[in-house]
Amino acid sequence: MKNRRLILIRRAVQASFFIFCLYSGWQFYRFYLWAIGQSSLYVPRPPAIEGFLPISALVALKKFILTGQYDMVHPAGLTIFIAALVIALVLRKGFCGWICPVGFCSNMLAVLGRRLKLTWIPPLWLDLPLTALKYLLLAFFSYLILWKMNLAAIESFIRTPYNMVVDVKMLYFFLRPSQLTIIIIAVLIVLSIFTRNVWCRYLCPYGALQGLLSLFSPTRIQRDAEACVNCHKCEKFCPGAIKITSRNTINSPECIGCLECLAVCPVPDCLSLTVVTRRRVPALTMPVLVLIIFSGLWLGALATGNWHSKVPMKTLKQYYKIGLTITHPR
Numbered sequence: 001m002k003n004r005r006l007i008l009i010r011r012a013v014q015a016s017f018f019i020f021c022l023y024s025g026w027q028f029y030r031f032y033l034w035a036i037g038q039s040s041l042y043v044p045r046p047p048a049i050e051g052f053l054p055i056s057a058l059v060a061l062k063k064f065i066l067t068g069q070y071d072m073v074h075p076a077g078l079t080i081f082i083a084a085l086v087i088a089l090v091l092r093k094g095f096c097g098w099i100c101p102v103g104f105c106s107n108m109l110a111v112l113g114r115r116l117k118l119t120w121i122p123p124l125w126l127d128l129p130l131t132a133l134k135y136l137l138l139a140f141f142s143y144l145i146l147w148k149m150n151l152a153a154i155e156s157f158i159r160t161p162y163n164m165v166v167d168v169k170m171l172y173f174f175l176r177p178s179q180l181t182i183i184i185i186a187v188l189i190v191l192s193i194f195t196r197n198v199w200c201r202y203l204c205p206y207g208a209l210q211g212l213l214s215l216f217s218p219t220r221i222q223r224d225a226e227a228c229v230n231c232h233k234c235e236k237f238c239p240g241a242i243k244i245t246s247r248n249t250i251n252s253p254e255c256i257g258c259l260e261c262l263a264v265c266p267v268p269d270c271l272s273l274t275v276v277t278r279r280r281v282p283a284l285t286m287p288v289l290v291l292i293i294f295s296g297l298w299l300g301a302l303a304t305g306n307w308h309s310k311v312p313m314k315t316l317k318q319y320y321k322i323g324l325t326i327t328h329p330r
Protein backbone atom coordinates (compact mmCIF):
# COMPACT_ATOMS: atom_id res chain seq x y z
CA MET A 1 0.00 0.00 0.00
CA LYS A 2 1.47 3.30 -1.13
CA ASN A 3 0.53 5.50 1.74
CA ARG A 4 -0.57 3.50 4.72
CA ARG A 5 0.34 6.43 6.92
CA LEU A 6 -2.54 8.44 5.46
CA ILE A 7 -5.03 5.72 6.34
CA LEU A 8 -3.61 5.38 9.85
CA ILE A 9 -3.86 9.14 10.41
CA ARG A 10 -7.48 9.09 9.29
CA ARG A 11 -8.35 6.16 11.54
CA ALA A 12 -6.64 7.89 14.47
CA VAL A 13 -8.56 11.15 13.92
CA GLN A 14 -11.87 9.32 13.47
CA ALA A 15 -11.26 7.06 16.49
CA SER A 16 -10.41 10.09 18.66
CA PHE A 17 -13.72 11.76 17.84
CA PHE A 18 -15.54 8.46 18.33
CA ILE A 19 -14.01 7.94 21.79
CA PHE A 20 -14.72 11.56 22.67
CA CYS A 21 -18.38 11.04 21.71
CA LEU A 22 -18.61 7.91 23.86
CA TYR A 23 -17.06 9.81 26.76
CA SER A 24 -19.47 12.74 26.26
CA GLY A 25 -22.40 10.31 26.17
CA TRP A 26 -21.26 8.75 29.45
CA GLN A 27 -20.82 12.18 31.07
CA PHE A 28 -24.25 13.23 29.86
CA TYR A 29 -25.78 10.11 31.38
CA ARG A 30 -24.17 10.95 34.74
CA PHE A 31 -25.37 14.56 34.46
CA TYR A 32 -28.86 13.30 33.67
CA LEU A 33 -28.89 11.02 36.74
CA TRP A 34 -27.86 14.00 38.87
CA ALA A 35 -30.48 16.27 37.27
CA ILE A 36 -33.36 13.85 37.95
CA GLY A 37 -32.16 13.27 41.50
CA GLN A 38 -30.89 9.71 41.08
CA SER A 39 -27.29 10.62 41.86
CA SER A 40 -25.71 13.08 44.24
CA LEU A 41 -22.61 13.44 42.10
CA TYR A 42 -22.75 16.54 39.90
CA VAL A 43 -21.13 16.20 36.48
CA PRO A 44 -21.23 19.18 34.05
CA ARG A 45 -23.46 18.67 31.03
CA PRO A 46 -21.19 18.03 27.99
CA PRO A 47 -22.37 20.38 25.21
CA ALA A 48 -20.86 18.13 22.49
CA ILE A 49 -23.80 15.69 22.75
CA GLU A 50 -25.88 18.33 20.96
CA GLY A 51 -24.04 17.28 17.79
CA PHE A 52 -26.54 14.41 17.68
CA LEU A 53 -29.47 16.82 17.30
CA PRO A 54 -29.25 17.96 13.66
CA ILE A 55 -32.99 18.65 13.29
CA SER A 56 -32.94 21.06 16.22
CA ALA A 57 -29.78 22.57 14.71
CA LEU A 58 -31.49 23.11 11.35
CA VAL A 59 -34.35 24.94 13.06
CA ALA A 60 -31.82 27.01 15.02
CA LEU A 61 -29.86 27.77 11.84
CA LYS A 62 -32.96 29.17 10.17
CA LYS A 63 -33.58 31.38 13.19
CA PHE A 64 -29.94 32.51 13.12
CA ILE A 65 -30.18 33.41 9.43
CA LEU A 66 -33.49 35.25 9.86
CA THR A 67 -32.69 37.14 13.06
CA GLY A 68 -28.95 36.94 13.68
CA GLN A 69 -29.75 35.43 17.10
CA TYR A 70 -27.79 32.35 18.10
CA ASP A 71 -29.69 29.42 19.61
CA MET A 72 -29.30 29.42 23.38
CA VAL A 73 -30.97 26.05 24.00
CA HIS A 74 -28.57 23.88 21.99
CA PRO A 75 -25.84 26.32 20.87
CA ALA A 76 -23.17 23.62 20.60
CA GLY A 77 -25.46 21.64 18.28
CA LEU A 78 -25.80 24.69 16.03
CA THR A 79 -22.03 25.29 16.09
CA ILE A 80 -21.25 21.69 15.09
CA PHE A 81 -23.89 21.87 12.35
CA ILE A 82 -22.45 25.12 10.97
CA ALA A 83 -18.94 23.63 11.15
CA ALA A 84 -20.05 20.62 9.07
CA LEU A 85 -21.63 22.91 6.46
CA VAL A 86 -18.62 25.26 6.28
CA ILE A 87 -16.28 22.28 5.94
CA ALA A 88 -18.50 20.94 3.12
CA LEU A 89 -18.28 24.27 1.28
CA VAL A 90 -14.50 24.29 1.50
CA LEU A 91 -13.34 20.67 1.82
CA ARG A 92 -16.08 18.46 0.42
CA LYS A 93 -17.75 16.19 3.00
CA GLY A 94 -14.68 16.38 5.20
CA PHE A 95 -16.86 16.28 8.32
CA CYS A 96 -18.18 12.86 7.21
CA GLY A 97 -14.73 11.63 6.24
CA TRP A 98 -12.81 12.72 9.30
CA ILE A 99 -15.07 13.63 12.22
CA CYS A 100 -18.51 12.00 12.27
CA PRO A 101 -18.52 8.99 14.65
CA VAL A 102 -21.37 7.34 12.75
CA GLY A 103 -19.32 7.57 9.57
CA PHE A 104 -16.41 5.99 11.43
CA CYS A 105 -18.53 3.01 12.53
CA SER A 106 -19.88 2.68 9.02
CA ASN A 107 -16.33 2.74 7.59
CA MET A 108 -15.19 0.09 10.06
CA LEU A 109 -18.06 -2.22 9.08
CA ALA A 110 -17.12 -1.72 5.42
CA VAL A 111 -13.50 -2.65 6.25
CA LEU A 112 -14.77 -5.79 8.02
CA GLY A 113 -16.84 -6.70 4.97
CA ARG A 114 -13.81 -6.17 2.71
CA ARG A 115 -11.55 -8.29 4.93
CA LEU A 116 -14.13 -11.09 5.00
CA LYS A 117 -14.53 -10.69 1.23
CA LEU A 118 -18.25 -10.13 1.66
CA THR A 119 -18.50 -6.74 -0.05
CA TRP A 120 -21.31 -6.60 -2.55
CA ILE A 121 -21.64 -3.70 -4.97
CA PRO A 122 -25.27 -2.99 -5.83
CA PRO A 123 -25.96 -2.66 -9.56
CA LEU A 124 -26.54 0.86 -10.85
CA TRP A 125 -30.30 0.34 -11.28
CA LEU A 126 -30.54 -0.30 -7.53
CA ASP A 127 -27.77 2.01 -6.33
CA LEU A 128 -29.18 5.15 -7.98
CA PRO A 129 -32.69 5.07 -6.43
CA LEU A 130 -31.21 4.08 -3.06
CA THR A 131 -28.79 7.03 -3.24
CA ALA A 132 -31.77 9.29 -3.95
CA LEU A 133 -33.45 8.27 -0.66
CA LYS A 134 -31.31 10.57 1.48
CA TYR A 135 -32.13 13.52 -0.78
CA LEU A 136 -35.83 12.74 -0.41
CA LEU A 137 -35.40 12.74 3.37
CA LEU A 138 -33.48 16.02 3.14
CA ALA A 139 -36.25 17.49 0.95
CA PHE A 140 -38.83 16.34 3.52
CA PHE A 141 -37.05 18.00 6.47
CA SER A 142 -36.24 21.11 4.41
CA TYR A 143 -39.90 21.41 3.43
CA LEU A 144 -41.05 21.10 7.06
CA ILE A 145 -38.43 23.40 8.55
CA LEU A 146 -37.09 25.75 5.91
CA TRP A 147 -40.32 26.17 3.96
CA LYS A 148 -43.25 25.59 6.33
CA MET A 149 -41.99 27.01 9.63
CA ASN A 150 -42.20 30.78 9.94
CA LEU A 151 -40.22 32.73 12.53
CA ALA A 152 -42.99 32.56 15.12
CA ALA A 153 -43.24 28.77 14.74
CA ILE A 154 -39.45 28.46 15.00
CA GLU A 155 -39.22 30.54 18.16
CA SER A 156 -42.10 28.67 19.68
CA PHE A 157 -40.49 25.27 18.83
CA ILE A 158 -37.13 26.31 20.28
CA ARG A 159 -38.80 27.21 23.58
CA THR A 160 -40.88 24.02 23.80
CA PRO A 161 -40.12 21.53 26.59
CA TYR A 162 -39.71 18.96 23.82
CA ASN A 163 -36.73 20.83 22.34
CA MET A 164 -35.19 21.14 25.79
CA VAL A 165 -35.39 17.41 26.51
CA VAL A 166 -34.61 16.18 23.01
CA ASP A 167 -31.08 15.34 24.24
CA VAL A 168 -32.57 13.05 26.90
CA LYS A 169 -34.77 11.42 24.29
CA MET A 170 -31.65 10.79 22.22
CA LEU A 171 -29.97 9.30 25.31
CA TYR A 172 -32.89 6.92 25.81
CA PHE A 173 -32.81 6.04 22.13
CA PHE A 174 -29.42 4.46 22.88
CA LEU A 175 -30.05 3.33 26.48
CA ARG A 176 -33.46 1.77 26.05
CA PRO A 177 -33.99 1.18 22.35
CA SER A 178 -37.38 -0.18 21.33
CA GLN A 179 -37.57 -3.57 19.67
CA LEU A 180 -38.08 -1.86 16.32
CA THR A 181 -35.02 0.34 16.87
CA ILE A 182 -32.88 -2.70 17.69
CA ILE A 183 -34.09 -4.50 14.58
CA ILE A 184 -33.44 -1.47 12.35
CA ILE A 185 -29.93 -0.92 13.79
CA ALA A 186 -29.12 -4.64 13.48
CA VAL A 187 -30.28 -4.66 9.85
CA LEU A 188 -28.21 -1.54 9.11
CA ILE A 189 -25.13 -3.12 10.72
CA VAL A 190 -25.47 -6.33 8.74
CA LEU A 191 -26.16 -4.45 5.50
CA SER A 192 -23.14 -2.19 6.14
CA ILE A 193 -20.87 -5.24 6.25
CA PHE A 194 -22.07 -6.37 2.85
CA THR A 195 -22.52 -2.98 1.19
CA ARG A 196 -20.31 0.02 1.84
CA ASN A 197 -21.68 2.73 4.15
CA VAL A 198 -25.37 1.93 3.76
CA TRP A 199 -26.55 4.57 6.23
CA CYS A 200 -24.28 7.32 4.94
CA ARG A 201 -24.71 6.65 1.23
CA TYR A 202 -28.42 5.94 1.18
CA LEU A 203 -30.17 7.35 4.22
CA CYS A 204 -28.43 10.22 6.04
CA PRO A 205 -30.04 13.59 5.17
CA TYR A 206 -27.25 15.40 7.07
CA GLY A 207 -24.73 13.87 4.67
CA ALA A 208 -27.02 14.70 1.71
CA LEU A 209 -27.00 18.39 2.67
CA GLN A 210 -23.21 18.38 2.98
CA GLY A 211 -22.98 16.58 -0.36
CA LEU A 212 -25.00 19.29 -2.12
CA LEU A 213 -22.85 22.05 -0.57
CA SER A 214 -19.68 20.15 -1.45
CA LEU A 215 -20.49 20.61 -5.15
CA PHE A 216 -19.36 24.23 -4.66
CA SER A 217 -16.17 23.21 -2.89
CA PRO A 218 -12.90 24.20 -4.62
CA THR A 219 -11.31 20.96 -3.36
CA ARG A 220 -11.24 17.99 -5.71
CA ILE A 221 -9.60 14.63 -6.25
CA GLN A 222 -7.85 14.71 -9.60
CA ARG A 223 -6.90 11.64 -11.65
CA ASP A 224 -4.09 11.63 -14.18
CA ALA A 225 -5.68 9.46 -16.87
CA GLU A 226 -2.37 8.89 -18.66
CA ALA A 227 -0.64 7.62 -15.53
CA CYS A 228 -3.59 5.47 -14.41
CA VAL A 229 -3.09 1.73 -14.94
CA ASN A 230 -6.76 0.93 -14.37
CA CYS A 231 -6.16 -1.37 -11.45
CA HIS A 232 -9.42 -0.13 -9.83
CA LYS A 233 -7.93 -0.29 -6.33
CA CYS A 234 -9.19 3.23 -5.64
CA GLU A 235 -12.77 2.18 -6.41
CA LYS A 236 -12.48 -0.91 -4.26
CA PHE A 237 -11.60 1.21 -1.24
CA CYS A 238 -13.69 4.34 -1.92
CA PRO A 239 -16.33 4.66 0.86
CA GLY A 240 -18.51 6.66 -1.52
CA ALA A 241 -18.39 3.85 -4.13
CA ILE A 242 -17.47 6.46 -6.75
CA LYS A 243 -16.50 5.32 -10.24
CA ILE A 244 -13.16 7.09 -10.01
CA THR A 245 -11.69 5.61 -13.18
CA SER A 246 -14.53 6.93 -15.33
CA ARG A 247 -13.60 10.56 -14.67
CA ASN A 248 -10.55 12.75 -14.26
CA THR A 249 -11.99 15.17 -11.71
CA ILE A 250 -13.99 13.87 -8.77
CA ASN A 251 -16.66 16.39 -7.84
CA SER A 252 -19.23 13.89 -6.62
CA PRO A 253 -21.56 14.70 -3.70
CA GLU A 254 -20.62 11.23 -2.45
CA CYS A 255 -16.94 12.13 -2.00
CA ILE A 256 -16.16 12.44 1.71
CA GLY A 257 -12.59 13.64 1.17
CA CYS A 258 -11.24 10.60 3.01
CA LEU A 259 -8.20 10.27 0.70
CA GLU A 260 -8.37 6.46 0.82
CA CYS A 261 -8.10 6.47 -2.99
CA LEU A 262 -4.83 8.42 -2.82
CA ALA A 263 -3.52 6.09 -0.15
CA VAL A 264 -4.10 2.87 -2.09
CA CYS A 265 -3.25 4.03 -5.62
CA PRO A 266 -0.04 2.23 -6.67
CA VAL A 267 1.02 4.89 -9.20
CA PRO A 268 2.80 7.89 -7.68
CA ASP A 269 0.87 11.14 -8.19
CA CYS A 270 -1.79 9.48 -10.33
CA LEU A 271 -4.41 10.69 -7.88
CA SER A 272 -3.97 13.98 -6.10
CA LEU A 273 -5.79 16.49 -3.96
CA THR A 274 -6.28 19.77 -5.76
CA VAL A 275 -7.79 23.15 -5.02
CA VAL A 276 -8.96 25.92 -7.36
CA THR A 277 -7.42 25.77 -10.84
CA ARG A 278 -6.34 22.16 -10.23
CA ARG A 279 -3.39 23.18 -8.11
CA ARG A 280 -2.01 20.15 -6.30
CA VAL A 281 -1.71 20.38 -2.55
CA PRO A 282 -0.30 17.86 -0.07
CA ALA A 283 -2.89 15.25 0.94
CA LEU A 284 -2.60 16.17 4.60
CA THR A 285 -4.02 19.62 3.77
CA MET A 286 -7.45 18.01 3.96
CA PRO A 287 -7.41 16.74 7.58
CA VAL A 288 -5.40 19.71 8.81
CA LEU A 289 -7.93 22.22 7.40
CA VAL A 290 -10.91 20.12 8.52
CA LEU A 291 -9.58 20.17 12.08
CA ILE A 292 -8.66 23.87 11.93
CA ILE A 293 -12.15 24.87 10.75
CA PHE A 294 -13.86 22.58 13.26
CA SER A 295 -11.80 23.64 16.25
CA GLY A 296 -11.81 27.29 15.12
CA LEU A 297 -15.62 27.39 15.19
CA TRP A 298 -15.66 25.53 18.51
CA LEU A 299 -13.20 27.98 20.07
CA GLY A 300 -15.11 30.91 18.55
CA ALA A 301 -18.36 29.63 20.08
CA LEU A 302 -16.64 29.13 23.43
CA ALA A 303 -15.09 32.59 23.42
CA THR A 304 -18.37 34.30 22.52
CA GLY A 305 -20.44 32.37 25.07
CA ASN A 306 -22.23 30.41 22.34
CA TRP A 307 -21.20 26.90 23.34
CA HIS A 308 -22.93 26.14 26.64
CA SER A 309 -26.72 26.00 26.84
CA LYS A 310 -28.34 28.97 28.55
CA VAL A 311 -31.37 27.03 29.75
CA PRO A 312 -31.47 27.60 33.54
CA MET A 313 -30.52 24.51 35.51
CA LYS A 314 -33.80 24.69 37.45
CA THR A 315 -35.82 24.50 34.21
CA LEU A 316 -33.64 21.71 32.83
CA LYS A 317 -34.04 19.60 35.97
CA GLN A 318 -37.77 20.17 35.96
CA TYR A 319 -38.15 19.04 32.33
CA TYR A 320 -35.63 16.19 32.55
CA LYS A 321 -37.68 14.64 35.36
CA ILE A 322 -40.68 14.32 33.04
CA GLY A 323 -38.59 14.11 29.86
CA LEU A 324 -39.91 10.80 28.61
CA THR A 325 -43.54 11.90 28.87
CA ILE A 326 -43.00 15.08 26.83
CA THR A 327 -44.09 14.56 23.25
CA HIS A 328 -43.33 16.41 20.00
CA PRO A 329 -45.34 19.65 19.68
CA ARG A 330 -48.10 19.40 17.05
Ligand code: SF4
Pocket residue numbers: 095096097100101102103104199200201204205206207208
Ligand atom coordinates in the same frame (compact mmCIF):
# COMPACT_ATOMS: atom_id res chain seq x y z
S1 SF4 B 1 -23.42 10.79 6.00
FE1 SF4 B 1 -24.33 11.30 7.99
S2 SF4 B 1 -23.81 9.64 9.36
FE2 SF4 B 1 -22.52 9.46 7.56
S3 SF4 B 1 -20.64 10.45 8.09
FE3 SF4 B 1 -21.91 11.99 7.09
S4 SF4 B 1 -23.08 13.02 8.68
FE4 SF4 B 1 -22.19 11.16 9.57
Ligand code: SF4
Pocket residue numbers: 221234237238239240241242244250254255256257258259260261262
Ligand atom coordinates in the same frame (compact mmCIF):
# COMPACT_ATOMS: atom_id res chain seq x y z
S1 SF4 C 1 -13.04 9.67 -4.21
FE1 SF4 C 1 -11.30 9.32 -2.84
S2 SF4 C 1 -11.51 10.94 -1.31
FE2 SF4 C 1 -13.48 10.81 -2.35
S3 SF4 C 1 -14.68 9.39 -1.09
FE3 SF4 C 1 -13.68 8.17 -2.69
S4 SF4 C 1 -11.80 7.44 -1.74
FE4 SF4 C 1 -12.54 9.13 -0.48
Ligand code: SF4
Pocket residue numbers: 223227228229230231232233234235244245264265266267270271
Ligand atom coordinates in the same frame (compact mmCIF):
# COMPACT_ATOMS: atom_id res chain seq x y z
S1 SF4 D 1 -5.79 3.11 -8.03
FE1 SF4 D 1 -4.69 4.65 -9.25
S2 SF4 D 1 -3.87 3.48 -10.96
FE2 SF4 D 1 -5.41 2.19 -10.03
S3 SF4 D 1 -7.31 2.69 -11.17
FE3 SF4 D 1 -7.26 4.03 -9.41
S4 SF4 D 1 -6.33 5.89 -10.16
FE4 SF4 D 1 -5.83 4.29 -11.64
